[in-house]
Amino acid sequence: xxxxxxxxxxxxxxxxxxxxxxxxxxxxxxxxxxxxxxxxxxxxxxxxxxxxxxxxxxxxxxxxxxxxxxxxxxxxxxxxxxxxxxxxxxxxxxxxxxxxxxxxxxxxxxxxxxxxxxxxxxxxxxxxxxxxxxxxxxxxxxxxxxxxxxxxxxxxxxxxxxxxxxxxxxxxxxxxxxxxxxxxxxxxxxxxxxxxxxxxxxxxxxxxxxxxxxxxxxxxxxxxxxxxxxxxxxxxxxxxxxxxxxxxxxxxxxxxxxxxxxxxxxxxxxxxxxxxxxxxxxxxxxxxxxxxxxxxxxxxxxxxxxxxxxxxxxxxxxxxxxxxxxxxxxxxxxxxxxxxxxxxxxxxxxxxxxxxxxxxxxxxxxxxxxxxxxxxxxxxxxxxxxxxxxxxxxxxxxxxxxxxxxxxxxxxxxxxxxxxxxxxxxxxxxxxxxxxxxxxxxxxxxxxxxxxxxxxxxxxxxxxxxxxxxxxx
Amino acid sequence: xxxxxxxxxxxxxxxxxxxxxxxxxxxxxxxxxxxxxxxxxxxxxxxxxxxxxxxxxxxxxxxxxxxxxxxxxxxxxxxxxxxxxxxxxxxxxxxxxxxxxxxxxxxxxxxxxxxxxxxxxxxxxxxxxxxxxxxxxxxxxxxxxxxxxxxxxxxxxxxxxxxxxxxxxxxxxxxxxxxxxxxxxxxxxxxxxxxxxxxxxxxxxxxxxxxxxxxxxxxxxxxxxxxxxxxxxxxxxxxxxxxxxxxxxxxxxxxxxxxxxxxxxxxxxxxxxxxxxxxxxxxxxxxxxxxxxxxxxxxxxxxxxxxxxxxxxxxxxxxxxxxxxxxxxxxxxxxxxxxxxxxxxxxxxxxxxxxxxxxxxxxxxxxxxxxxxxxxxxxxxxxxxxxxxxxxxxxxxxxxxxxxxxxxxxxxxxxxxxxxxxxxxxxxxxxxxxxxxxxxxxxxxxxxxxxxxxxxxxxxxx
Numbered sequence: 045x046x047x048x049x050x051x052x053x054x055x056x057x058x059x060x061x062x063x064x065x066x067x068x069x070x071x072x073x074x075x076x077x078x079x080x081x082x083x084x085x086x087x088x089x090x091x092x093x094x095x096x097x098x099x100x101x102x103x104x105x106x107x108x109x110x111x112x113x114x115x116x117x118x119x120x121x122x123x124x125x126x127x128x129x130x131x132x133x134x135x136x137x138x139x140x141x142x143x144x145x146x147x148x149x150x151x152x153x154x155x156x157x158x159x160x161x162x163x164x165x166x167x168x169x170x171x172x173x174x175x176x177x178x179x180x181x182x183x184x185x186x187x188x189x190x191x192x193x194x195x196x197x198x199x200x201x202x203x204x205x206x207x208x209x210x211x212x213x214x215x216x217x218x219x220x221x222x223x224x225x226x227x228x229x230x231x232x233x234x235x236x237x238x239x240x241x242x243x244x245x246x247x248x249x250x251x252x253x254x255x256x257x258x259x260x261x262x263x264x265x266x267x268x269x270x271x272x273x274x275x276x277x278x279x280x281x282x283x284x285x286x287x288x289x290x291x292x293x294x295x296x297x298x299x300x301x302x303x304x305x306x307x308x309x310x311x312x313x314x315x316x317x318x319x320x321x322x323x324x325x326x327x328x329x330x331x332x333x334x335x336x337x338x339x340x341x342x343x344x345x346x347x348x349x350x351x352x353x354x355x356x357x358x359x360x361x362x363x364x365x366x367x368x369x370x371x372x373x374x375x376x377x378x379x380x381x382x383x384x385x386x387x388x389x390x391x392x393x394x395x396x397x398x399x400x401x402x403x404x405x406x407x408x409x410x411x412x413x414x415x416x417x418x419x420x421x422x423x424x425x426x427x428x429x430x431x432x433x434x435x436x437x438x439x440x441x442x443x444x445x446x447x448x449x450x451x452x453x454x455x456x457x458x459x460x461x462x463x464x465x466x467x468x469x470x471x472x473x474x475x476x477x478x479x480x481x482x483x484x485x486x487x488x489x490x491x492x493x494x495x496x497x498x499x500x501x502x503x504x505x506x507x508x509x510x511x512x513x514x515x516x517x
Numbered sequence: 518x519x520x521x522x523x524x525x526x527x528x529x530x531x532x533x534x535x536x537x538x539x540x541x542x543x544x545x546x547x548x549x550x551x552x553x554x555x556x557x558x559x560x561x562x563x564x565x566x567x568x569x570x571x572x573x574x575x576x577x578x579x580x581x582x583x584x585x586x587x588x589x590x591x592x593x594x595x596x597x598x599x600x601x602x603x604x605x606x607x608x609x610x611x612x613x614x615x616x617x618x619x620x621x622x623x624x625x626x627x628x629x630x631x632x633x634x635x636x637x638x639x640x641x642x643x644x645x646x647x648x649x650x651x652x653x654x655x656x657x658x659x660x661x662x663x664x665x666x667x668x669x670x671x672x673x674x675x676x677x678x679x680x681x682x683x684x685x686x687x688x689x690x691x692x693x694x695x696x697x698x699x700x701x702x703x704x705x706x707x708x709x710x711x712x713x714x715x716x717x718x719x720x721x722x723x724x725x726x727x728x729x730x731x732x733x734x735x736x737x738x739x740x741x742x743x744x745x746x747x748x749x750x751x752x753x754x755x756x757x758x759x760x761x762x763x764x765x766x767x768x769x770x771x772x773x774x775x776x777x778x779x780x781x782x783x784x785x786x787x788x789x790x791x792x793x794x795x796x797x798x799x800x801x802x803x804x805x806x807x808x809x810x811x812x813x814x815x816x817x818x819x820x821x822x823x824x825x826x827x828x829x830x831x832x833x834x835x836x837x838x839x840x841x842x843x844x845x846x847x848x849x850x851x852x853x854x855x856x857x858x859x860x861x862x863x864x865x866x867x868x869x870x871x872x873x874x875x876x877x878x879x880x881x882x883x884x885x886x887x888x889x890x891x892x893x894x895x896x897x898x899x900x901x902x903x904x905x906x907x908x909x910x911x912x913x914x915x916x917x918x919x920x921x922x923x924x925x926x927x928x929x930x931x932x933x934x935x936x937x938x939x940x941x942x943x944x945x946x947x948x949x950x951x952x953x954x955x956x957x958x959x960x961x962x963x964x965x966x967x968x969x970x971x972x973x974x975x976x977x978x979x
Contacts, residue, residue: 059818067813068813068830275739276736276738276739278734279734279736281734282753285892288750292746292750295749296746361542372551385872414781414843423832423833431743
């Protein structure tokens, strides 16, 4: 190494901090260079195709939807493609299980066409549609069909990861059918008994030709086999980061019925003054909310309720009133407003008008100077979501921005409208409100939301609020 | 009421009668955690940014023939769990046997029909279990058992194992390579006849993970709780492909020169020279498929820019947030926050800056970085002093007490190469002068100490 003074050759590349995201990016000749990456969750340069495998009523669509929701929330553009949907759009009317008979040439042709049509849309999404992961949701029960998909993926440079759900527990299957299939458009004109009978015969059509993923024959494929709703997993050849995250997620979810309760801390002293952030204590009304909350929780008679708070005084004070054990998570702390901490919006407008405007431009990606963005929040909240999936009944006492991020995960709002729609329908109303999310696992992962405001915490729901939420669903 | 997070006086007078007053919350001075001043049992987890979900102790039991990586996995897993804050210890029965028998003769000791040896081996296992029970000081609650079985039928992998770890074992200290190899293979044979792997049918009630051929396939059964889920995730992300991890700080920064901590300044002229030197060094190392990671702070990015290769920015690699002390010199911290300064010297690992972070918080923030480092192969991480200390402590198995005082000087690259059960470290100082930013623990850490005592170990600056 010579000891002469060296002129920084990167002088041709100037580092400038992007004003919105506060990210340092090299600029060359006044234009941002594309050579640097922000840490993106999905480190694969090639897109991934997740392919479900399994007999009907094994939870493939449940897994597809849930996985899609999770991946989108953590910032990986994902979309599911349900071949059954394509079939319904093509056929319009479902007559009976006969359509699925293995010897129904016409049926087979249509089903194959639908699969190909779906794969075509997959290709669109992953090449030009900005997608990173596509979930191909169908039975895919034969090796032949899976071979076609693998070839398709190879031709297009996609990685393939299979998710197979195997279950022989007749109770689980029956529950699935009752909860999900009976409400399907296919059975809209049937009574319960007819529908169940037809569906059982439908399953039979697949059973004889079903070739589960085999440890030996399929040893070169990448897959996870989920057995008995998560009692056991077989994982083969995980290739990259995103597949590893998918496996971890699938191994943490469960379908035991439970409820998640989300609320903000009670009104704080800084809330009253219209100042953001900080670490103030509860106002008198805030303490009242705590008491209301305590009473409400007691009356709900929740089994084994876990209570989580942030490490900020106001959430802890709220939890203290409940008189039950609680756990403090630093990652549940409110968004760090950096230089704007403890300021009023008017003061921010006065001192940092540019910042104020940038925030309105893209509230999700906007990072406070020396602070955080909603995007940063999502990343730091991921372990909370993972643990919420593992747990059963949980009450999370947190903060406005944090609650929006958590709600967005459960409501499956895309990053862009994540804040907006929640903002519009819920903003002012989140103060002193408790949102309870009942994951009724068997209903396609749909979530039942109940919003109760503090001033009516003891009984009824505010119907207007509820309809706002339902439309947001 | 004293706001010191504890009861100074022996007796406390309570307000009696009427509705119970909500207890006042006070913030513990070191950890900056809000607790009800009477020390409520409601808040189970005092300290630490992440709740500990391990309420019941867990015993991880390794299963497998010799040379299947059981000790490798045990040590690595233990290192990881300790780093994330779950106190963990390895109990290696082979160690007990070596202490009991003193001299190892040959594989005959392990023959299934060697009754005397069998008795010794059983006694060793019993002794180890007894120590395990003693290690679990909490008597209440059950101990959760989680089995980790390593299965491998690839003769190349097994031979490689034997080369790397067995030949250097105390058992073979006086043998030549071929003799040792032959003996060890015989040793494996002694076990093979009686080996009953975990059976997916008969053992279906047990919680376990089976690892096949160093991770190409896994079978996971009945994960019971959070810690087992984390263990499974970790085991599924580690690999044994040879590779090196390079750790370096950013080049010297403008604020470094002024002795100021934190901030987001750019490189000084010497720092810029370091960046160029780093580029030269990396090129000279001839690394295949090197990934380069930086933080979101200007100084690490400027350093990476000089390399002329793609790099990724991780917010998680940002320097420790010094909160109200950001951009201050140590002298200014002593002047404005003498109590904070003393508390930090008392317990530097757990100490959280007001409105900032602690080393303990950083470990949790860096966990995804460690996980991804485990997945990756050759990586250069350009980061910061406190960050580098946390990462280094993970790789070198340094306890929390030592972590904040690990030496990570500027303009020095550390090359970590996994070897046998640990990590080889090579240090490369790239010969470009820089300020020293390492502050040793002063002798006097009392809150009432004099300023000169506090500033005794502050390194020189402008």
